[in-house]
Amino acid sequence: MAGDITKGADTATGSSRLSFGNLRVGTRVATGFVSIVILLALACGFSFMAVKSISASLGRLHESIEVEDRVRKVDRDFLDMRRYVREFGISGHASALAGAEKAEVAVRQSINSAIAETRAPDRLDKLRKVQTLFDTYAAQFHRVADLHAAEETFVSREIDPLGEKLQQGLETLFDIGQGEGNSDQLKASGSAIKSLMTMRLQLDRALERHDASAAKSYAVAMSELNAFAPKLQSAYEATDHGASVSAFYVTVASFNAVAAKALKADEEIVSLIDTSMAALAMEIAQLAADAVHVSESEQEQIEQGTIKAIENVMASVLGLGVAGLMIACVLAWFIGRGLALPIQRITATMKSLAQGALDVDVPAQDKRDEIGEMARAVQVFKIQGQRARELESEAAQARKTAEEERTKADAERAAVAREQADVVEQLGVSLAALASGDLTTRVRDFPDAYRQLATHFNDAVDKLEQTMSIIAGSSLGMQSGAGEIAQASDDLSRRTEQQAASLEETAAALDEITATVRTTAQGAHHAQNVVATARVGAEKSGEVVQRAVAAMSEIAKSSTEIGQIIGVIDEIAFQTSLLALNAGVEAARAGEAGRGFAVVASEVRALAQRSADAAREIKTLISTSSNQVAAGVTLVGETGAALTRISTQVQEVAGIVTEIAASAQEQATGLQQVNTAVNQMDQITQQNAAMVEEATAASHSLKSEAERLQAMIARFTLAGTAGRPSVEVMRPRQAMPKRTVAATRGNAARKLEPAQDDWAEF
Amino acid sequence: MSSNQASPATRELMLFRCDGREFCLDIMQVRDIRGWTPATPLPHAPDYMHGVINLRGQVLPIVDMSTRLGCARTRPTDKHVIIVAQTGDRIAGLLVEAVSDVMTVASDQIQPTPDLASALAKSYVQGVLAIEGRMICMLALDQILPPSAELAA
Structure with a gap:
């Protein structure tokens, strides 16, 4: 088929002058594409058929593998049965017999399934033969089993x-x-x-x-x-x-x-x-x-058949593809050439016509396609051009007379043009200088006709220069101001950070102080309790002292009573002594008879004397004791007074301690408020720091912007550099902001330094 | 009476204290010893006459021995003692500080009053007893007691 197409292409080349070349361009292109499409369809059909046949052979392969599998199963099951039969032959066990019978059933099933699967007749014959043989084998096996049982x-x-x-x-x-x-x-x-x-x-x-x-x-x-x-x-x-x-x-x-x-x-x-x-x-x-x-x-x-088929398909598809590509290339070449060649020729003709060579021949006029039409149109152009040339030669004569008049006028015009060119050149030079940033450029020596132009230009440049000078000065001031601001912002940022740090420390210290004050308040409360206890103790002690005084008085009273009793005893002793003395006197009067009585009287008197002595001693002791009791009462009384004083003082101390506790509590509350305030301050400072940071960044960008402005302005050459008087006039105005900047800077420095000190102190 | 017989050998003396000093009397001259009872002063009586008291219904003059022996007037207390003494038919109470002892001494232990003393002093002191390092005057009751005429008056 591919060969047919090539042959067709060959015949097309052969008869291109008559048939193909006269076809319209669209038709030609369509013909080419249609042939390529047919070729592609053929390739697709062929590939489909080949793939279908491969699929069929794969199906057959699958069936064959399936059958082989079944046959292998038959073989395997039969081997099983043989094993059981042999075992039975050797041992004669019933288990071997049962196994053999089971295997027999399995073999039969496998053979039946293999026969059901198989399609090929020769294989079917073989399987049927296997089935027959196996039937014989099974019969013999049953015979063996019977014999064995009989035996x-x-x-x-x-x-x-x-x-x-x-x-x-x-x-x-x-x-x-x-x-x-x-x-x-x-x-x-x-x-x-x-x-x-x-x-x-x-x-x-x-x-x-x-x-x-x-x-x-x-x-x-x-x-x-x-x-x-x-x-x-x-x-x-x-x-x-x-x-x-x-x-x-x-x-x-x-x-x-x-x-x-x-x-x-x-x-x-x-x-x-x-x-x-x-x-x-x-x-x-x-x-x-x-x-x-x-x-x-x-x-x-x-498998081999399939591989062969695949190879065939591959070769065919490759051949078809190559053939199609070649045909497409040949067709493209022919169509392109058939279009391009006549068009090139017509283009050449048109070029020469445009150059005035009206005697050229227009090719391809006899073609019936679009190129032929084009050629015929060009032919019309050519005829018209020839006609126009004839008219032109007539007009040339008339033009020659006008030419002379025109040369005269041209001389005048040339003079004017020279002047103009001069002016333009000067202006051009000045404008170039202006463009390169030289604002000192001026134009001079213009002819009278252009004097006003020069004046206007110079005025404009003057104005521009003044403006630029002012801008330069301002930008300088701006730059230095921006620098100051950046510097100040940096300082401010640093100090704000320091402030934030100090505030944080302050907050921490305040926390500690708060804790301490709270502890103090607790201590004061504790002290209050202790003092109250002490006061109660002191009051109790006062009571005890009162009781001690009462006890002492009792003792004193008892002593007095004892003293009275002792007085009685003393009296009795005295009376006894007197009686004894009387007795002694009586005894002495009695003489010898009263001797014994005198002794008794003397003894009684001695006893009375001793009793009187003892009474006297007791009296002394009692009086001493009374004195001591009195002293004790006094002392106890003093102690009571002292305790009362202590109680009073403890009362005062309790009051003071209560005040201390209250004030400590107030302090704690106050400190809490201070703490809150400091925390707020800290927060605000943090926000300030952030804002200062932003301000610093802004000031830095402002600074860089100012520098850029300065750099841009520096590109202009100003009169300041040339030392022109007009710029001298400008100078003071330019210097003014500088001075103010300096002044403010000085002030700022002076203001800043104490401020810095303050911060440091803070 | 028997004591008079025995007087050459031993004598019983009653020691008493007056104005801090010790004196003694022969116990035979003592009738009674009493505690102090307030005495009723006698107007215009000598200053050594303290007054009179009622002794079992009998008016008994009280002689303040301290004043009588030339010392200050006694301010009597409960502890003061009245020695009821008798010589002859004269009887009087002697106000003394205290009766300190009754002792038996040998007669020769009582020495006569030295001559150096004045006649008045010698008339009041019958003898001096020096015993155990103490010097005790034995008073002459006759002299000390007021005369009976005065007493009767």
Whole structure:
């Protein structure tokens, strides 16, 4: 298809002069694009078909893999069953039998599902064959199972009872030998028992394990037992027990016949399992492997086919793409060339026509497209141009006469123009100087006609210069002022920060003081309590003193009474003494007769004397005691007075302490208020600091703005630098703000310094 | 009476104190010893006559011994004692400070009044007893008591 298109393009080039070249431009472009679109549609269709076929082959691949999977499952399940069958063959266990039967069901299911999945007929045939073979295998297996069951019944029903009977027969013989005390009989029967045991054991093993060597051992043991027959016979005939021996050997013969039957059945089982079933199994496995193999090769085939198809599609799409690109390029070249060439030619013709070469030929007039129309229009232009040239040559004559008049006027005009040029040049120079910032520039020596212009220009520049001078001065002042403000703002900011810090410290100190005052108030309250307690104590002490005074008075009273009593005693003693003296006198008068009485009287007098003395002493003591009691009363009274004074003073102290407590409380309240105020101050200071910060930033930006203004103004050259008188006049005005700035600065400095001191103090 | 017989050997003396000094009398001349009872003064009586008291219904003149022995007049208290003495038929009460003792002394212990003393003094003092370092005058009651004429008057 791509080849067709190329061929079409070739034919188009060949006949371009006649057919393609005469098509209209739009048609040509549309033709090109339509062919490219057709090509693209073809490529898309082809790609779709290819992808569809790949999808189909992928489906087939999927099916094949699925089937392979099923077949593998059959193989796996069958292997399982074989394992169980083998185990059963060896052990004969019921569990192995059950496993084998279960596996059989599984194999059947797998085979059925594999057949259901498979579509390919040859594979289906193979699977059906597998199914048939497996049926045979299963039948044989069932046969084996039946045989095994029969053998088991046979063993339990016939072999075992016969064996028991043999054993009993021999034991009877042994017992007979023992009863007779015949050593020959004992020996023979013992050996026979041993052989019988071996024989039974080997038979059991042969039947149980399907063991061929055990079967042989059984035959050997049997012949051995038979070999004992004559010996037994001869040994027991001596004691008339020969009949028992012959009966035993009849049983032996029947046992042997039964055992041979059982062994034969066993052999059949072994041969079935080992030969027939094994062969079947091999065949089934081979078939399954074949099926798997076929599936694998089929898959490989499909895979390769798919890869090939993909490669084909890729190659085709690539080829189509390249072909399409080439065709598009060729078409674009042809269309572009078909349009551009005639247009270039017509353009060249038009250029030469514009230059006045009216004798050129206009190409492509015979074309029927838009270019042809254009060419025909150009031809019209050309004819008109030729006509105009003829008219022009006529007018040239008339123009020549006018030319001479014009040259005369031109000379005059040139003079004027020179003057004008001169003026313009000067003005230009001045304006250039002005533009470069030189405001000292002036224009001079203008012709009379332009004198007023010069004056106006000079006036304008003068005005501008004055203005700029003033601006320069102001900006200088502004710059220095802005600098001052920035400096001041910095200082203010720093001090505000210091103030804020001090205020914070003050707040902290105030907090401490508040705490201290509160403690003081508490202490004062405590002291108040203590003082009250002291006052109560003092009052109690006063009462105690009163009681002590009363007690003292009582003592004094008692002393007085004692003194009176003592006086009575003294009186009595005195009277007694007088009586004794009288008695003594009477005794002395009585003479010798009264001698004894005189002694008694003397004794009584002595007693009276002693009693009087004692009374006197007591009196003295009592009076001393009375004096001391009196002194004590006085002292106690003084103590009472002192206590009363103390009480009064304590009262005063209590009052003072209460006042102290109240004032401490007030102080605390006041301090709290002060604290609040300080905190507010702190806050305000913080806000001030922030504002000052902003002001500082603003002043700095103002400063930089002023500097920029200064720099901009410095770009202008002013008369100040040239030393022109007009600028001299300006100077004082310019210097004025400077001086005021200086003055204010001085003032500010003077004002600031004490302020700084104050702050430092603060 | 027996005491008169025994007088050569021993004598019983009553010691009393008057105006701080000790004097003594023969106990046989003492009739009674009494406590002070206020005496009724006698007008125009000698200053050593303190007055009279009622002694069991009998008017008994009281002689202030201190004044009588040339010292100041006694201001009697409860502690003062009246010694009722008798010589012959004259009886009077002697106001003294106190009766201090009754003692028995040997007669030779009473020494005669020295001659150096005046006749008046010698008439009042019968003898001086020096005993245990003390000098005690034994008064002559006859001289001390007022004459009976005066007493009778």
